Amino acid sequence: MTDDRIFVTGVGAGTPFGLGVDALLDGMLAGESRVVALAEPHGSLAPGYGGEVTLKARDLRSLPNSRDMRPGTMTRYTFLSTLALGSAMAEGEIPWDDGDGALRRGFYVASYTNSDRFDKYVRFAHHVIDKDADGKPVIVDERVPTAIRKFSGFEFLKLMNNMPTAHGGIQGRCQGPCNTFLGSPSGGLQAIGRAKLAIQDGLADTMYAGGVGSSIHPQMMMVRATRKLESSSDVAPDQAGRPFDQDATGIVPGEAGGCIVLERASTATARGANARAELAGYGEWFTPPSVNRGVPPTPAGPVRAMRRALERAGLEAKDVDVVFAHGESNNDLDRIEALALAETLGPRSADVPVVSMTAHVGSTEAAVGPLNAALAVRVLETGKVPGALNRGNPLPEYKGPNGAAPMDIDAKVALVSVTTREGIAAAVVLRKIE
Amino acid sequence: MNSGRRVVVTGMGVVVPHGDDIDDVYEQIAAGKNACGRITKFDPTGFLCQVGSEVKYTPEGPREVGPYLVEDNEALLFTAAAAQRALRYAGLEAAVGADAMDRRAVVLSTGVGPANIDYLGPIAMRVHGRDADPWKADLASFYAAAPSEPEAVGLDHFHLDTAAPICAVQLGAAHVYNTASACASGSHTVADAGNLIRRGEADVVLAGGICTPVTRVLVPGFAMLKALTGRNDDPAHASRPFDAGRDGFVMGEGAAMLVLESEEHAKARGATIYAELAGWGYSCDSYRLTDPQPEGIGMALCMTRALESAGMAPTDIDHVNAHGTSTPLNDAAETLAIKKALGDHAFRIPVSSNKSMFGHLIHAAGALEGCLSVKTILEGVVPPTINYETPDPRCDLDYVPNEGRTAKVDTILKNSFGFGGMNVSVVYKRYEG
Structure with a gap:
């Protein structure tokens, strides 16, 4: 084990604002929302709008x-991950074709995978279903071999949940540790946290770490609609994402990929890399929800995650200049997250700006943490903090600033936190390199 | 990096085709008993691959864990039951209180759960009726139809998001990782658990995997990829790693978990220590999505890294528990890689594939084979590679053909290699206090 410092030497993104983190930050600084009406067939799915990435192959x-x-050979998830990783590699000027250097590089990414060919699955399922003598649905096995020929074998390989990592391992010439984190929007920050430790454990000198999500997928939009977690169809798309706002009506479908390049400080220095920030601390905590698919009963989990991240960074709440939060835009979870922020920041709550991209691009699942980390790096570099879009009627539990206008601040420490409905909370602390 | 705390194995739990008692499962494996057969979960007539390795019983175990209902999902049922068995084997109760929970973690790998067509089909039939042409039906009206709550639960279960949290509630853990590296996953979780304990972040980690891929979609889908066997007329002999007649793997299902602990924690609570997790190594081929690097460079690299992590030389290894999938490409590349990593010593030690008896449990494979490695060290019988009949000139090691072999085994190198080129090797060692 080494205690070498870990620098961020590149950040990347593929979002509804385009390729790269600057496109996202510029859009947020301008107070824009890229949540728009979706084209058919997704437009038929509640709520009919979302933050869609329009980048192409x-x-x-x-x-x-x-x-x-x-x-x-890519699903939507792999495509978004590839965009984000490539954009981070470009900014980091990583010498990916450096022969033996590959031996000391790895890639951790958080992702779900869902088939892009959901339409085919629906038609396949319809083809093989029938009714039994009692009128109950039953799958007719003999129809399967014919119906399956509508697919190619590769579509099932694409569906494997480690494919974003597999593509990234090839794209980034990684012969070190590579893994995929699943299961929760906090997975992206878990990928970053574990990547930091992978370097400190001596497993790699450079780690790409990120997350990807596409909550526009029809299957999950149908599930969320049934559970009444999706935002209302009656709201204007650009008004739908309302983190920490009492008028929020639910999750706004969105999609994106985010990635950061982490390097051992000595490695970054040796190659003359532009060290943009230090990844100073990481923390996490799991608290089961009170009921399945509910939310954690108290803010204790995210509080512990944030405090652990600060403690490992050798910092205290008073040192935090800006927070990048999840802000799912569902009141039940946003209340818990707001309480956690207030408890963690204490008296500083009223002064520390809390940035959430949900109002601008919708819910990006596991991309939210890495995108927020990438934004945090930029804010530490530029001092420009986006305003609070669609937060005119804040939850009583939310104690932070509420202005819609962007701010210029001398930010030295950024806290990035993801609180989730699954109960897995994670946080990282980024520090300006002085 | 071998500077931290020692990591030991104190518990094992499985729900696999051979049964749900690891001691009994090992006895069957050491005796070369096969569990692969014609698929019974559905009628596979006409499928390219009709062979599977199925869990044909319902395991006893919790039907509800904390806020999670598990009884309506076979994969979650396997998960909770395997975790329960592993914790009982280890003599562990769920931790209580933040300080105790902070020292425990779960690292679980999940594949996909029940096929979503089981739920999509009824919705489609409700919306469109039976007579509409499925391939021309209007999807907009399908999308506009809200699933019923049970259908929504079913569709949601496809991702098995709650599997790792369920285990965390059972263990009383504050740290939960749900990961996936395809066929390398099971050993990957064990290695990640080793890191957590060695660096002092956790005292107890429940690591393992769950996979239920024997479905109407994944079996024919992976058969189209030419990854699965087509030996439908002889299912009991379909999984034949390293044999010249191998033609693909057999999909298997189940859950397997190990309890890993710091030595000091295990000793302090008086736990039985079954083996030491001495080291582990990771690598990525960075080559192709489907094929392993044909010279086995990435595979050899992770074996070498595992030896370095364990502070061992190649000659310290007594046995290799191979990945050995029974695909033409893997087994040849793995053989090359073992020789690359171990040199001439590779020819002097037994190399066997447990998958010859239960097929490939994908995300759970490495954990199950890890449990069997621990049992091999304890019981002294190296499991055979069954169905080995015709030597392949590209596979020229001692594969322990068809009969288990009594031997004193102190150290085992366990390989797990995944689609996409992700490789993990771990070293299990006889524990000496």
Whole structure:
């Protein structure tokens, strides 16, 4: 084990605002929302709108090592992960074709996978279903071999949940530790936290770490609609994402990928890299929800995660200049997150700006943590903090600033936190390198 | 990096085709008993692959864990039952209180759960009726139809998001990781658990995997990829790692978990220590999505890294518990890689594949084979590679053909290699206090 400091030397993103973190930050600083009405067939799914990434396969061509990318073998999740990783590699000027350097590089990414060909699955399921003598639905096995031929074998490989990592391992020439984190929007910060430890454990010198999500997927939109977790169809799309706001009506579908490049300080210094920030601390905590698919009963979990991250960074709540939060836009979870922020920041709560991108791009699942970490790096570099969009009627539990206008601050420490409905909370602390 | 605390195995729990008692499962495996057969969960007539390795019993175990209902989902049922068995084996109760929970973690790998077509089908039939042409039906009206709550639960279960939290409630853990590296996953969780304990972040980690891929979608889907066996007329002999007649793997299902602990924690509570997790190594081929690097460079790299992590030389290894999937590409590449990593010593030690008897449990495979490795050290019988009939010139090691072999085994190198080129090797060692 080593206690070498860990620097962030590149950040990347693929979001509804385009390729790169600057596009996202500029849009947020301008107070724009990219949540818009969705085209059919997704427009038929409640709520009918979302924050969609409009980048295409051709946009991969500008990225490092694009000759090894195979867009036809990617699900939406892998595509978004590839965009984010490529954009981070480009900014970090990582010498990915450096021979033995690959031995000391790894990639951790948080992702679900869902087939892009959901339409085919629906038709497949319809083809093989029938009614039994009692009128109950039953699958007719003999229809399966014919129906399955509508797919290619590769579509099932694409569906494996480690495929974003597999593509990234090839794209980033990683021969060190590679893994996929699943199961919760906090997975992206878990990927970052574990990547930090992988370097400190001596498993790698450089780690790409990120997350990807696409909550526009029809299957999950249908599930959320049944559970009444989705935002209302009666709200204007650009008004729908309302983190920490009493008028929020639910999750706004969105999609994105985010990634950061972590390097051992000595490695970054040796190659003359632009060290943009230090990843100073990481913490996490699991508290089961009170009922399945509910929310954690108290803010204790996220409080512990944030305090652990600060403690490991050698910092205290009073040192935090800006917070990047989840802000799911569901009152039940936002209340818990707001209480956690207030408890963690204490008297500083009223002064520390709390940034949430949900109002701008919707819910990006496991991408939210890495995107927020990437934004935090930029804010530490530029001092420009986006305002609070669609937060005109804040929850009583929310104690932070509420202004819609962007701010200029001398930020030295950023706290990034993701509180989740699954109960897994994670936090990282980023510090300006002085 | 071998500077931290010692990591030991104190518990094992499985729900697998051979049964749900690891001691009994090992006895069957050491005796070379096969569990692969014609698929019975559905009628596979006409499928390219009709062979599977199924859990044909309902395990006793919790039907409800904290806020989670598990009884309506076979995969979660296997998860909770395997975790319960592992914790009982270890003599552990769920931790209570934040300080105690802070020292415990779960690292679980999950594949996919029940096929979502089981739930999509009824919705489609409700919306469109039976007579509409499925391939031309209007999807907009399907999308506009809200699933019933049970259908929503079913669709949601596809991702098995609650599997790791369920285990965390059973263990009383404040740290939960749900990860996936395809077929390397099970050993990956064990290695990650080793890191957590070695660096002092946790005292107890429940690590393992769960996978239920024997479905109407994944079996024919992976058969189309040419990954599965087509030996439908002889299912009991379909899984034949390292044999010249191998033609693909057999999909298996189940859950397997190990309790890993710091030596000091295990000793302090008077636990029985079954083995030491001495080291582990990771690598990525960075080569192709489906095929392993044909010279086995990435595989050899992770074996070498595992030896370094354990502070061992190749000659310290007594046995290799191979990944050995029974695919033409893997077994040849793995053989090359073992020789690359261990040199001439590779020819002097037994190398066997447990998958010859239960197929490939994908996300759970490495954990199950890890449990069997621990039992091999304790019981002194190296499990055979069954169905080994015709040597393949590219596979020229001692694969322990068809009969288990009595031997004193102190150290085992366990390999797990995944689609996408993710590789993990771990070293299990006889515990000496």
